Amino acid sequence: MSETSIELAGKGGQLDKGGKPQDFVRNEVVPRRHPGRWVAVALILVICIQAAHGVATNPNFHWATYAEHLFSPFVLRGVGWTLLLTVIAMAIAIPLALALVIMRDSGNPILGGVAWFWVWFFRGTPVYTQLAFWGLFAVLFPRISLAVPFGPELFSIDSRLIVTPAVAAIVGLSFNESAYLAEIFRAGFRAIDRGQTEAAQAIGMSQAKIWRRILIPQAMRTIIPPTGNETIGMLKMTSLVLAVPFTLDLMFATNAIANRTYLPVPLLLVAATWYLAITSLLMVGQYYLERHFGRGHDVIAVKGGPR
Amino acid sequence: MHGIPLKPTVELQAVHKFYGDFHALCGVDLTIGKGEVCVAIGPSGSGKSTLLRCINQLEIVSAGRISLNGELQGYREIDGRLHQLSARQIAEQRRRTGMVFQRFNLFPHMTALQNVTEGPVHVKGRPSKLAKEEGNALLERVGLGGLGNRYPNQLSGGQQQRVAIARALAMDPEVMLFDEPTSALDPELVGEVLDVIKDLARAGMTMMLVTHEIGFAREVADHLVFMDNGAIVESGRPQEVLSNPGEARTRAFLSKVF
Numbered sequence: 001m002s003e004t005s006i007e008l009a010g011k012g013g014q015l016d017k018g019g020k021p022q023d024f025v026r027n028e029v030v031p032r033r034h035p036g037r038w039v040a041v042a043l044i045l046v047i048c049i050q051a052a053h054g055v056a057t058n059p060n061f062h063w064a065t066y067a068e069h070l071f072s073p074f075v076l077r078g079v080g081w082t083l084l085l086t087v088i089a090m091a092i093a094i095p096l097a098l099a100l101v102i103m104r105d106s107g108n109p110i111l112g113g114v115a116w117f118w119v120w121f122f123r124g125t126p127v128y129t130q131l132a133f134w135g136l137f138a139v140l141f142p143r144i145s146l147a148v149p150f151g152p153e154l155f156s157i158d159s160r161l162i163v164t165p166a167v168a169a170i171v172g173l174s175f176n177e178s179a180y181l182a183e184i185f186r187a188g189f190r191a192i193d194r195g196q197t198e199a200a201q202a203i204g205m206s207q208a209k210i211w212r213r214i215l216i217p218q219a220m221r222t223i224i225p226p227t228g229n230e231t232i233g234m235l236k237m238t239s240l241v242l243a244v245p246f247t248l249d250l251m252f253a254t255n256a257i258a259n260r261t262y263l264p265v266p267l268l269l270v271a272a273t274w275y276l277a278i279t280s281l282l283m284v285g286q287y288y289l290e291r292h293f294g295r296g297h298d299v300i301a302v303k304g305g306p307r
Numbered sequence: 308m309h310g311i312p313l314k315p316t317v318e319l320q321a322v323h324k325f326y327g328d329f330h331a332l333c334g335v336d337l338t339i340g341k342g343e344v345c346v347a348i349g350p351s352g353s354g355k356s357t358l359l360r361c362i363n364q365l366e367i368v369s370a371g372r373i374s375l376n377g378e379l380q381g382y383r384e385i386d387g388r389l390h391q392l393s394a395r396q397i398a399e400q401r402r403r404t405g406m407v408f409q410r411f412n413l414f415p416h417m418t419a420l421q422n423v424t425e426g427p428v429h430v431k432g433r434p435s436k437l438a439k440e441e442g443n444a445l446l447e448r449v450g451l452g453g454l455g456n457r458y459p460n461q462l463s464g465g466q467q468q469r470v471a472i473a474r475a476l477a478m479d480p481e482v483m484l485f486d487e488p489t490s491a492l493d494p495e496l497v498g499e500v501l502d503v504i505k506d507l508a509r510a511g512m513t514m515m516l517v518t519h520e521i522g523f524a525r526e527v528a529d530h531l532v533f534m535d536n537g538a539i540v541e542s543g544r545p546q547e548v549l550s551n552p553g554e555a556r557t558r559a560f561l562s563k564v565f
Contacts, residue, residue, distance in 0.1 A: 077351055176544030199412035199471075203426035203478055207394060213429055217416045294460040296416040 067267040070259055070273065078253030079274050084248060085169060086278075088221045090231050092174035097181035103177060104182075104212060115182070121180035128243045130176055134168035135244035166248075169241040177234060184226045188219035220293040228286040232279050250274055314341045316361060316482050316513045322371035324357055324537075331357045333537040334371070339482065339530070340512045346524040346545070349534035350560055354376040355517040356409075358534070359484050362515065363404040364397055372464075375403060376481060402430060405475030409487040411467045419446060419470045420455030426478045431484045445473040449503045451492065465496030469503055476507075485516040501527075521564055525549055 055061060069075055100118060102253035103111040122130070133140075138159040145156035163171075192215060200210045246252075250271055258267040317339040326330035332354045340344045347355040360366040362373055364381050374382045380400055382389040392400070415420050423442040427433040433441075446455050449469040459467050469490055475483060484503065489497040502525050508514065508527050516525055524531055524545060531545040533552070539547050541557045552558050 032502055036378065193410075193412070195408060196414065199406075199408060199414070199474075200410075201365060201398070202363055202404070202406035203474065203497035204398045204430050205399075205426075206398050209429060214414060218414075221416075243413060293416075294416075296460060 004288075018074065021179065049159040059266065061269070063265040065263050066269050069254075069267060069270050074253050074257065075250070075274070077248065078250035078276070082118050082235065082238050082250040083171065083278060085241065086235045088170050089173035089177060089238075090234055092236075093171065093177035093181055094175065096178035096226070097111040097185050098216075100178060100182040102187045102188065105189070119179045119182050122176050123183075127176045127237065128240050131169065131172040131240055134163065134172040135165065137163040137168060137247075140158065148274075165241075165244050165246040168244045169238075169246040172240070172244070173234065173237060177230065177237075180300055181227065181230060184230070185219065188223035189215055192218050196304060216230060217293065221290075222262055222288050223296060224293060228282065230288075231282055231286075235275060235282070237276055314342045315339065315516065316343070316376055316422045318372075318374045318405055319358075319362075322358070322373060323369045324354075324359060324361060325369045331537050332361070332368075333439065335524075335537075335539055337532065337539065339513060339515055340530070341509075341514060343529045344508045344527055345515045345530045345532065346528035347515070347517045347532050347534055348519070348521060348524055348560075349540075353534040354537040355534050356462050356486050357516060357537075359406075359517055362482075363401050363406050363441070365406075375400070402478055403481045405478055405480035405483040407468070407471050407483070407485045407488050408474055409490050411464070411471045411491070413467055413471055413474070415459050418456050419451065419456055419462065420472075422459070422470055423455075423473045426474065432477070442473070442477060444473045445476055446470070448476075448506075449473045450499065450537075463496060464492045465499045468492065472500075474504055482513045482515065485518070487517050487518060487519065487524060489518065510519055519564070521549065521561070526549050532562065 015307075056063070100115040103115040138228040142157050143156050144155050144159050144162060147155075148155040192214060196214055196218065197210055206212070215266045238249050241249055242252055247256075255265040258264040317337070319335055319337040322335045323330070323333055335353065335354075335358060337345070337358075347358065349355055357366060360377075362380070367381065372382075376399070381392055381397060383392060413419075413447040414425065417425065420439065423445055424435065424438040427438040428435050429440065434456050435528045443452070443455055446452060449472055449475070452468055454466065459470070459499075460468065468472065468491075472488075474485075488504065489500050493502065493523050495501045497520070497532060501520065504514070504516070505527055516524075516527075528545045531543065532539045533548060533554075533556075535556050541552060541554050549561065552561060
């Protein structure tokens with residue numbers, strides 16, 4: 001370890017903000033050296049290059065097959081469906097979860113009870129089972145009809161036309177996810193100081209406006225990181241739509257090719273590559289969302305500010 | 308304005324408040340006239356803040372009535388029975404009182420100006436261009452001209468509290484309520500907030516303040532009440548209450564704070 005040495009530089013003759021000459025000299029500091037880090041970097045580099053070389057030259061990985069299928073139309077269609085399922089399921093789950101939290105907090109015992117039951121049920125049963133049930137919906141209820149209770153039927157339709165495999169997959173994933181998100185959101189809203197609601201009430205805001213203008217924007221800051229987590233989890237959870245069965249997603253596509261070619265390893269790598277790529281894309285989106293909702297918190301406090 | 312009977316703005320009759328078994332307010336009667344400054348002092352837990360919070364219905368009274376310019380707060384009285392108002396009607400009543408909190412409670416995700424214009428634009432539906440002009444004028448009035456674009460965490464405590472006062476004034480309230488507005492401030496910042504409140508008093512704003520600043524109370528109050536154990540123990544002109552307290556409890560309290 002090198003020693004930190006401090007030298008005095010000659011008078012700077014700089015001007016401060018007010019234009020007055022500074023009567024002090026900034027310390028000229030030689031920063032601490034970290035030779036240990038360079039050793040570590042060199043070590044890690046050697047290990048990485050060796051590992052990469054080992055994997056790249058290992059014939060068991062079948063890189064030619066990997067390259068052949070990475071952009072095959074069959075795989076790309078799977079990527080598209082997986083992305084679509086993730087986005088639609090989250091787009092349904094997020095407002096649903098928000099509604100559940102507002103219901104739970106409404107002070108209305110009926111709404112609160114329904115929200116509690118929803119979370120209890122969808123969080124308490126395996127998503128695979130839920131997906132299988134949604135897949136069997138048309139078998140369990142062949143026709144969906146609108147009728148006066150215990151009276152005449154007004155309208156009726158074949159269930160298979162409504163609950164298609166894609167719909168079953170989306171409903172199954174989003175309902176399950178809404179239960180988890182509801183708990184994340186609830187934690188986010190609880191973290192907001194009670195004084196925020198009181199201040200909003202004091203200027204005469206309605207409860208709906210308090211949610212929209214005061215609570216939701218503030219909760220976003222704490223809600224976004226775990227929701228990003230859930231979105232990435234959802235991306236991978238889409239592989240369970242096999243239970244419906246829905247057969248167009250990425251995992252099903254790569255498995256199908258693997259079963260045909262008897263080469264599981266390169267196709268697992270194809271799937272992993274795409275999941276990683278989509279996750280990276282989602283992380284970029286999350287960065288911008290966090291930056292937007294961090295306003296008023298992440299700004300650097302100016303001189304004379306509190307703390 | 309002392310001594311002249313004033314048209315009451317706020318009227319409390321036999322107000323009681325329970326939190327479970329705890330009797331926080333025990334039959335408070337109080338009248339605040341138009342343009343009058345009423346200051347409540349007293350030990351912690353004596354019910355001063357609760358009283359203030361009852362006036363704008365952040366707390367619901369357990370018994371008694373509160374009216375603002377003759378209008379009963381929180382209820383409609385039909386044939387001697389009280390009927391609860393809807394949340395919307397209560398929100399409408401709250402627009403007529405301005406509240407300033409001990410902990411400022413500014414909206415941290417909004418700039419100072421947005422905090423001030425939030426009520427006029429999103430509650431009263433005022434055009435945002437107009438509200439901005441008025442908001443800037445209000446910030447100017449509390450001595451914060453040019454700081455409208457700062458977020459609350461870029462302002463000092465005293466500046467934040469002055470934004471909070473401007474936010475309450477923006478709703479053009481009939482009465483301003485201050486709940487220990489300087490208790491969370493560093494000593495050197497207290498003066499700037501008290502100056503703003505004094506200006507408001509001079510401008511004839513009807514106000515009720517809860518404070519521990521006895522000197523300030525003496526200076527600004529038309530009417531001083533001393534509270535203890537949820538009741539008004541002593542009430543009158545500040546000089547009388549402070550210099551010549553009639554009750555032993557008042558004397559004991561004043562001897563501790565002076």
